[in-house]
Amino acid sequence: MIYTLDTKLNPQMISTLVDIWLEGNLDAHSFISQHYFRDHIPYVQQAFDSATIYIINDDNDGTIAGFAGLVDTYIAGFFIKKSMQHKGFGTSLIEHLVHRYQDLSLDVYKKNQRAINFYLHHGFCIERMSVDMATAYVQYTMRQCQTNK
Numbered sequence: 568m569i570y571t572l573d574t575k576l577n578p579q580m581i582s583t584l585v586d587i588w589l590e591g592n593l594d595a596h597s598f599i600s601q602h603y604f605r606d607h608i609p610y611v612q613q614a615f616d617s618a619t620i621y622i623i624n625d626d627n628d629g630t631i632a633g634f635a636g637l638v639d640t641y642i643a644g645f646f647i648k649k650s651m652q653h654k655g656f657g658t659s660l661i662e663h664l665v666h667r668y669q670d671l672s673l674d675v676y677k678k679n680q681r682a683i684n685f686y687l688h689h690g691f692c693i694e695r696m697s698v699d700m701a702t703a704y705v706q707y708t709m710r711q712c713q714t715n716k
Contacts, residue, residue: 569622571621571622572622575616583631584615584631585608591647591648592646596679598678599676599704611644615636619637619638620634621635621637622634632651633645633648634646634660635664641672642671642673645657645660645661645673657685661685661686669711670711672708673686675706676704677696677706691709691710691711692709692713693709694710696708
């Protein structure tokens with residue numbers, strides 16, 4: 568089940584989402600210092616207030632499998648728990664967003680080939696390349712391909 572959080576997040580929900588965010592970033596971005604992500608936890612907690620959060624639950628037991636955070640049509644974060652990956656949760660969530668929004672975009676590190684392949688498979692194209700000033704790593708801005716609009 569996918570749902571949108573329409574109310575302010577309670578501390579327990581924030582903690583759960585931050586745990587998923589941190590696990591996902593540490594797993595996908597081993598080339599970046601863990602300290603970078605740990606130092607950004609307070610920023611992420613605040614960012615939840617200004618984002619539209621979509622949560623996907625495991626229908627079998629109701630646990631949160633992952634979430635996406637959007638600011639307008641920008642996917643600021645997309646995370647599926649490691650234990651829930653390769654079970655269709657990511658595909659269900661991205662397809663939900665693609666059907667709900669037009670002109671979605673996101674940034675992904677060039678070294679995160681698994682994520683790049685996931686987004687390419689789901690109709691995103693690489694629009695441009697830049698350097699993330701905070702980490703000094705190359706990133707791609709990806710956007711829904713014109714043919715999918």
